[in-house]
Amino acid sequence: MPEQLNPFDHNYFLGYINQVYPDSVRVHFPSSVLLNKFIFSGEEFNGGLVGNYVTIEGENHGFLGKILELSLPEKERLELSEKAFKNKEFHPTGKIEILLSFDYFDPEKVQKGLNTFPNIGSKVFVSSAGFIQKYFKKFGVKDSEKIPPLFDFGTLTSNNKTSIQVSQQALFGRHCAIIGTTGGGKSWTVSKCLEEIIKNKGKAIILDATGEYASFDGKAKVATPCIVGVDSFFHYTNLSVDDIFVMLRPGGQVQAPKLMEAIKSLKIVKLLPAKVDGTTIIYDGAKSLYTIQLTSTSENILIKNGTIHKESESRRPFNRVYYRFIEEIESVNADFEIDKLPHQLVKECVYEIDKHNTHKWGGTNDIHYNNCTSLILRTNSYIHNPLFKAVFGIGKSKTDTTELTIRIKEFLESDQSVLRIGFEKVGYDFQAREILANAIGKYLLLKARSDAFKSKPIVLFVDEAHQYLNKSVRDEYFEAIQLSAYDQIAKEGRKYGLFLALATQMPRDIPVGTLSQMGTFIVHRLINPKDKEAIENACSTANRNSLVYLPVLGEGEAILMGVDFPMPIVLKVNIPTIPPNSETPRF
Numbered sequence: 001m002p003e004q005l006n007p008f009d010h011n012y013f014l015g016y017i018n019q020v021y022p023d024s025v026r027v028h029f030p031s032s033v034l035l036n037k038f039i040f041s042g043e044e045f046n047g048g049l050v051g052n053y054v055t056i057e058g059e060n061h062g063f064l065g066k067i068l069e070l071s072l073p074e075k076e077r078l079e080l081s082e083k084a085f086k087n088k089e090f091h092p093t094g095k096i097e098i099l100l101s102f103d104y105f106d107p108e109k110v111q112k113g114l115n116t117f118p119n120i121g122s123k124v125f126v127s128s129a130g131f132i133q134k135y136f137k138k139f140g141v142k143d144s145e146k147i148p149p150l151f152d153f154g155t156l157t158s159n160n161k162t163s164i165q166v167s168q169q170a171l172f173g174r175h176c177a178i179i180g181t182t183g184g185g186k187s188w189t190v191s192k193c194l195e196e197i198i199k200n201k202g203k204a205i206i207l208d209a210t211g212e213y214a215s216f217d218g219k220a221k222v223a224t225p226c227i228v229g230v231d232s233f234f235h236y237t238n239l240s241v242d243d244i245f246v247m248l249r250p251g252g253q254v255q256a257p258k259l260m261e262a263i264k265s266l267k268i269v270k271l272l273p274a275k276v277d278g279t280t281i282i283y284d285g286a287k288s289l290y291t292i293q294l295t296s297t298s299e300n301i302l303i304k305n306g307t308i309h310k311e312s313e314s315r316r317p318f319n320r321v322y323y324r325f326i327e328e329i330e331s332v333n334a335d336f337e338i339d340k341l342p343h344q345l346v347k348e349c350v351y352e353i354d355k356h357n358t359h360k361w362g363g364t365n366d367i368h369y370n371n372c373t374s375l376i377l378r379t380n381s382y383i384h385n386p387l388f389k390a391v392f393g394i395g396k397s398k399t400d401t402t403e404l405t406i407r408i409k410e411f412l413e414s415d416q417s418v419l420r421i422g423f424e425k426v427g428y429d430f431q432a433r434e435i436l437a438n439a440i441g442k443y444l445l446l447k448a449r450s451d452a453f454k455s456k457p458i459v460l461f462v463d464e465a466h467q468y469l470n471k472s473v474r475d476e477y478f479e480a481i482q483l484s485a486y487d488q489i490a491k492e493g494r495k496y497g498l499f500l501a502l503a504t505q506m507p508r509d510i511p512v513g514t515l516s517q518m519g520t521f522i523v524h525r526l527i528n529p530k531d532k533e534a535i536e537n538a539c540s541t542a543n544r545n546s547l548v549y550l551p552v553l554g555e556g557e558a559i560l561m562g563v564d565f566p567m568p569i570v571l572k573v574n575i576p577t578i579p580p581n582s583e584t585p586r587f
Helices: 074-078 083-089 131-140 168-172 185-198 241-248 257-273 316-326 337-349 366-383 387-394 404-413 429-450 485-492 529-538
Strands: 013-020 024-028 037-040 041-046 053-056 061-071 092-102 124-126 150-156 163-167 175-181 204-208 281-282 289-293 298-304 419-421 458-462 499-503 522-523 557-562 564-572
Touching: 024 053, 024 061, 037 092, 041 281, 053 131, 074 150, 092 564, 131 163, 131 241, 150 168, 150 185, 163 564, 168 185, 175 185, 175 529, 185 458, 185 499, 185 564, 204 429, 241 257, 241 429, 257 281, 257 298, 257 316, 257 337, 257 366, 289 316, 298 316, 298 485, 316 387, 337 366, 366 387, 387 429, 404 419, 429 458, 429 485, 429 499, 522 529
Parallel strands: 175 499, 175 522, 204 419, 204 458, 458 499
Antiparallel strands: 013 024, 013 124, 024 092, 037 041, 053 061, 053 124, 061 092, 150 163, 150 564, 281 289, 289 298, 522 557, 557 564
């Protein structure tokens, strides 16, 4: 191997292995002088610092490890003084965590698991920057693949001269979680990732909870932002019927069935004009009647002011239209005039069968009407609420150029790299944020399932993910419905080319199923034991030796670990050239 990458150069020698454990070894340093700072070939080394990387020379394999602790034998500790330290040699010992092994005959090939161990007496050397760097680039890359786009991500905390380049595939190929308490550098890491995606001509959409990534607006390869509720909206017809239920929260006994029937009726109102053929379905504009030709007779559907009247009207033409066009009526999207929903709910409060004519609906059912009054009032309040009107485009056309799904489609077809969807003007009332974020996730997942991202993968960044994930809607009458779009993306998005990057301060609030699907973790400072426990349970490569650093990480420092990283890396993320607007206000 090249001289500058030789991991076992005698100039880097530190000591000898004297104890071997399944995951670590102990090393004896013949002299404390070997731990002093030195410069070799223009590179500065600090051999005796906790956190430094070392290499171990085995019989057929080499090992890369990290110094966890250093100590002096008991006898020498008693003799330690300033004068003795200058004039006398000491013989420290240390503990080294074994991170990975590599084959002498194929040094590019690394093994995460240990099939062999170093022997007693094996030599230990300080690891050079060049030797470590070549492995970082290969993490997550299969032997048959070319090196994918690289991120110039940061530097080692133990040696700020050692830069870390990792592949974009390793970071996002199995989803990514960016975690840390406020002020730890989480937002800067997100900005750095977005910058590197732009540099690599990739694609990313960021759901910006607070507007702190508005600094990207107007930059090269960044699309015009979509500020929901100001210059864009997600049209309610692109919501699923489940989303409408979550929004309106009907009670289970009477309200839910009546709401479902009202939506079905309004879908038929929307559908009928396109189905008039003059023979089977005939429209009489003067009387607002749709005549439905049955097998031996004709009967009418009466529509007034955009709603279907049912009281004492025939049920057969309605059912005939429903079963004939059932696929369109029961489609995922809620394509109907939502402003007519309160009025249609009133029309649904009738007896299912007239006691004098089983082919007709009965008269008004006062019990059902009384039960539905709260739902009718709530629906009327929501559709006239300025927040809902602005966010969900009530009263606007779904073909408006500012509609969010149209803007997303334009972005996907463009050569732009980043689209920011701003939630900063979306209020916190009525769980509008959660419903909107869930709907965007559902839309992107449906596009992914149609193979829209197979040839051009996309990363979906969700900032402040704890605001949207692990959320359900519940009140005293309404059974809880889980908002689960991101859980679905985490489970199946990878194979379709839709990758998640969740940024959150509180990993304990992310669903366990979603967090366990994250293949990569970039963890900044964490103090809460429950947060650390959530990371330990979700990340297979997290161990106590790595997590012990979490409370003492400085600003911008993080531990990078994951499925495609054979070893945890403690690094300082490079400062982004486009920093987020996350400065702490000064007193």
